[in-house]
Amino acid sequence: MTIVTALEWASVVFSLTFFLLLPFELRARWKQRTLDGRSIREMLASASPFLPTLLLAGATTAFITTLFRAASSLAITHIATTPLSAILCVLLCDLLFYVDHRAAHRVRSYWAVSHSVHHSSPQYDQTTALRVSAVDGFTSPWFQLPAVLVGFDPLLVLASLGLIVTYQQWIHTESIGKLRWLDPIFNTPSNHRVHHSSLPEHLDKNYGGVLIVWDRLFGTYAAETGPVVYGLTTPIESCNPVTVHLHELRTLWRDLRQANSTIERLKLLVLGPEYRSTPARS
């Protein structure tokens, strides 16, 4: 088995944790009497991106292949794939994922087009991991280009990114509490619950993919110290898949139309989602 194949199998294993953890979550909701129509509609809304993602799978694969091939032709060297280089590649890709994830939260146009979808659920379970924008496949690979440009095999970079993304399946759960030994080093259910919280002290925290040490290094770490409130700071209050995907984009479009100058519009596009411009006088 090649190293790339081993990483791909690891990704399959992480993806399958969905089927392992979901029954526990459903049982917990049943016991708490919160397995109602609303919670099921939220789960279905979370699962809804699966269809567009599947339909776009061919285009996404072709895009990433073309992008990574082009970058590979510009690489400064070629690094042979060995167990050691594979570990270094996963570490670099995980750091690049941190940068990507932080940009997805801190640049409003990126937030609106893509990542706000993932954070729009007011509940937190295995289906929340599926609530991702179909455009992610066209945005995130750009952030992984440095790994290809320094000479890692594009297939290894792709497998590393796949591992980092699928790793995060198991952490979208309330069924697993704090993990004393893992929480300080890895992204875990506890750390990621904080990331999905809309409480002021939790905003823009815990961006890490596999390792949470990046957050500790760059000052964005927050431990789970009490209850969290999931979802956006302004809840979308809808389970309509179209609203889930387009809500933040519509809000950005409205703000852009109300802005009174090009500079204001640029600020709205590149500054954080909390930035508000002075509305134009009508």
Ligand SMILES: [Zn+2]
């Ligand atoms: Zn996020």
Ligand SMILES: [Zn+2]
């Ligand atoms: Zn998440």
